[in-house]
Amino acid sequence: MxxxxxxxxxxxxxxxxxxxxxxxxxxxxxxxxxxxxxxxxxxxxxxxxxxxxxxxxxxxxxxxxxxxxxxxxxxxxxxxxxxxxxxxxxxxxxxxxxxxxxxxxxxxxxxxxxGSEYLAKLLSKHLEQFIKARIPSITSLINKSIDELESELDHLGRPIAVDAGAQLYTILELCRAFDKIFKEHLDGGRPGGDRIYGVFDNQLPAALRKLPFDRYLSVQNVRKVVSEADGYQPHLIAPEQGYRRLIEGALNYFRGPAEASVDAVHFVLKELVRKSIGECQELKRFPSLQSTIAAASNEALEKFRDEGRKTVVRLVDMESSYLTVDFFRKLPQEMEIPKGGKPEAAAAVDRYGEAHFRRIGSNVSSYVNMVSDTLRNTLPKAVVYCQVKEAKQSLLNYFYTQIGKKEGKALSELLDEDPALMERRMQCAKRLELYKKARDEIDSVAWVR
Known part of the structure; x- marks a missing residue:
């Protein structure tokens, strides 16, 4: 021993x-x-x-x-x-x-x-010299411990005030910290926002290319649609009603990729909300507030998605509601005329032949491709305007209006911390106080040389 x-x-x-x-x-x-x-x-x-x-x-x-x-x-x-x-x-x-x-x-x-008195003085002097020699290292160790505890307290977060006004201010500051991280993801400061561009640059074009226009504009289906549009009296010159039905039917296929783009961007935004909450260190100590912010953000994103769907579907419907006339005015000039014959004769001979319906399908396909190019440019704009831009500017706006109506008890529930975290903070605060007192005691000692 x-x-x-x-x-x-x-x-x-x-x-x-x-x-x-x-x-x-x-x-x-x-x-x-x-x-x-x-x-x-x-x-x-x-x-x-x-x-x-x-x-x-x-x-x-x-x-x-x-x-x-x-x-x-x-x-x-x-x-x-x-x-x-x-x-x-x-x-x-x-x-x-x-x-x-x-x-x-x-x-x-x-x-x-x-003698004992001399021994006591000798030991006291030696102890004094020994302590003086080690004061710098002791002070350095204490300062290091103080820095570590203060850093940990900053990480854990300072105690929350009991005043309702201070609590509301804290909640708003935490929301702003989350919103800042969310915007950084969208603007490229953090990874994730590039996935939205991937939807527009890869997913949407691929979906447009996969639309079944080859099957829809086959000779058999074109003949069927044109014949049904003519009714009991076949068309005399050009099957305008057949053209309109074929184009309207083809344009309806664009609804699927348009709505899929809205849903894909919605999924990316929800993931960015989840990542932003997880990366916000200040929020980690308040699980209730985390859940509330996540729910409020997802609710806002749902509204943005609904508006985005309405807008992209409206863009497709706009293309169906008014066709580009100049495109069809060129069609008679592009019809093939046999040598030595007249255009009317050619039309009469070819009106019910396979080449006639193939030409109709080709014309409709050209028009649909033109509309596809247009939608490929306009759909991303609509999605960004209705979803991404709104998420950046007003993701938590409705939440802010509601939180301002809450009273002290409801605010305290949002700032309810994990008991283990509260205990850890209290222990750190006690140790920090002891270290600071020890440092003050050492600094106050005037050593006699």
Whole structure:
């Protein structure tokens, strides 16, 4: 057990040995040499000088000839068992000790450096020097611990005020922190927003290319649609009603990719909301507020998606409601005229032939491709305007109007923290206070050189 204590580098070792025994066999000196080979921490103390045999003394030890230590040996004379039995007080014992060394013929010349009082002063001076030497490292360690605790408290968040106004301010600040991260994702400051461009640049064009226009504009289907549009009286020159039905039917296919683009962007926005909440360090301590913000954001995104769907479908319907006339005015000029024949004759011969219906399908396909190119450019604009732009500008606007109506209890519920986190913050605050007090105590000490 003794070795456990004296082995510590901050421990001062008092190697106490009786003067009436051989110093070479002292267990205290032996143990001190093992744990402190340099002798920096070891002070030799020689007792029972008054009990040595007549004609003998301990000058060889006290003067360092018999066994040298880095620090000088100190001889002391303690109370005898008889003095203890008689309850001789320490003041009287110290006076007798001083008288012993002052009047001793052997130790008189060392009297100023002998005795318990001198040993106490020697140890105090050494302890003072030892502490002074280690104050910079102790202060550095304390400052480092203070910085770490303050950093952890900043990470955990400071305690929330009980005032409703302060709580509302805190909630709004947390919402702004989340909204800032969300906008950074959209604007490219953080990853994720590029997936929206991927919807427009990859997903939408691929969906438009996969539309079944080849099947819809086959000769058989064109003949069927044109014949049904003519009714009981076939068309005379050009099957205008057939053209209109074919075009309207073809344009209806664009609804699917248009709405799919809206849904794809909606999914990306929801993912960015989830990521932004997870990346907002300030929100992590308030799970209830996290859930509330997520619900409010998703509710707003649902409204933006509904508006986006209406808008893109409206764009498709607009293309169906009014066809580009100039495109069809060119069609008669593009019809093939047999050599030596007249256009009317060619139309009469070809009106119900396969080439006639193939030409109608080709014309409709050209018009649909023109509309497809238009929608490929206009649909992303509609989606960005109705969903992305609105999400950037007014994602939490409705939530702000509702939170302003809540009272203290409802606000406190939103700022309800995890009990484990609250306990951790309290422990950190206590430790921080103790470290700061310790630093102040060290700084206030005026060391005497």
């Amino acid at each position: 003794v070795r456990t204590y004296v082995g510590k580098p901050n421990c001062i070792i008092l190697a106490v040995s009786p003067a009436n025994q051989d110093i070479a066999t002292s267990d205290a000196i032996k143990l001190a040499r093992e744990v402190d080979p340099t002798g920096e921490r070891t002070f030799g103390v020689l007792t029972k000088l008054d009990l040595m045999d007549k004609g003998t003394n301990a000058l060889d030890v006290l003067e360092g000839r018999a066994y040298r230590l880095q620090h000088p040996w100190v001889g002391i004379v303690n109370r005898s068992q008889a003095d203890i039995n008689k309850n001789v007080d320490m003041i009287y014992a110290r006076r007798k000790e001083r008288e012993y060394f002052a009047t001793s013929p052997e130790y008189g010349h060392l009297a100023s450096k002998m």
